[in-house]
Amino acid sequence: MVVSQLPERPVPDVDDTDALRLGELVIIGRIPAASNATLVCDAVLDDTEVRCVYKPVRGEVPLWDFPHGTLAGREVASYLISDALGWSVIPTTVHRDGPLGPGMVQRWVDTADNTESPATELPVHRLDLVDLCPADTVPDGYRAILRALDPVGSPVILVHADDPRLQRMAVLDVVLNNADRKGGHVLEGLDGGVYGIDHGICLHYDDKLRTVLWGWAGEQIPGNLLEDLADLVEHLAAADHPLTTELAGHITDDEILALAERAVDLVQRETMPHPPGHRPIPWPPF
Structure with missing residues (x-):
């Protein structure tokens, strides 16, 4: 089925x-x-x-x-x-x-795309949180990420919403060293939340960050998120903390150490990283 x-x-x-x-x-x-x-x-x-x-x-x-x-x-x-x-x-x-x-x-996660609507409702076209637009158009409230060609060769631009819920996800992806943040892995729930899925290739000790959420590159990380990251650093510094103990059941000691180093780096720099020169975006991006 x-x-x-x-x-x-x-x-x-x-x-x-x-x-x-x-x-x-x-x-x-x-x-x-x-x-x-x-x-x-x-x-x-x-x-x-x-x-x-x-x-x-x-x-x-x-x-x-x-x-x-x-x-x-x-x-x-x-x-x-x-x-x-x-x-x-x-x-x-x-x-x-x-x-x-x-x-x-x-x-x-229930979304507008995977939940049945009443038969009387007509579908309303709207941009997704991560989407493709004509090359000469960046909608209000969106950030341009990449210019490319669609499957028929027409110029398009990859954009994502300038949304604090999405920005928080972008920060988390840096911490997780997410190697596969595609647009299809970003879900806007009917409950108002924005959720990330498919984190199977995260938490490697080598730098593998690949994401479509580069719109905040080089910008200041909001203070409330930095405070939360500082708390995470404290948790990871304690070998007997419940979080560290639980993580040890799923990833290696080297990967936990690399996780802590990424969190420390964000707290100290207070800014989002810039894309690397090699394969900064997963392909295809959806």
């Missing part, structure tokens, strides 16, 4: 974390466009159902620069860091067993 638009489901009355961790995973369908095996499930615990994404380790495609079988753990580690910062950028993500073996399970 290919998932396009999913039926509405009951909204749980309790926190969904217990269901994600302990509930039975009932497979609803799969997302065929994903490079790794990605299944849509309902996590069912008693009377609570929570829609989620399940990526079993056995379905991961091997990569030359990331150890095989580590992508699910990197997704969980990325969530733990987002949660420790208090930014709620990454949906709740856990590592657990499932119908196809151990893997990561992440809360599903």
Whole structure:
């Protein structure tokens, strides 16, 4: 079964974390466009159902620069860091067993694109948070990132919204050393949140940052985000801190050290980095 638009489901009355961790995973369908095996499930615990994404380790495609079988753990580690910062950028993500073996399970994000609307509503065209526009047009409230050609050879420009929710994600990507922040990995939830997904190739100790969110390059990081980063640095400096202990179950000591160094660097410089000279943007960007 290919998932396009999913039926509405009951909204749980309790926190969904217990269901994600302990509930039975009932497979609803799969997302065929994903490079790794990605299944849509309902996590069912008693009377609570929570829609989620399940990526079993056995379905991961091997990569030359990331150890095989580590992508699910990197997704969980990325969530733990987002949660420790208090930014709620990454949906709740856990590592657990499932119908196809151990893997990561992440809360599903309802968006205008994956949630059915009443039949009386007509679709309204609007720019996504990351989008392509005609080459001579940068909409108000957007930042230009890259000029390119679309599949038929017409000039276009890659843009992203000048949105503080997206800026926070851009800062997190630097901390995570995200090697694959594509426009399709940015979701605007119906709840008003902006969420990042697909963090399987993050947290390498070598510099691998590739992102479409370069609009704030060289600019001052907002003070409130710097304060949160400073707190993260303190947590990572304590070997017995619960965050450090949890991270050690998913990434290596060298990767935790590199994570701390990136956070320290941002706090000290107080500005966003500039794009590197080689492959600063994942391709394709969506």
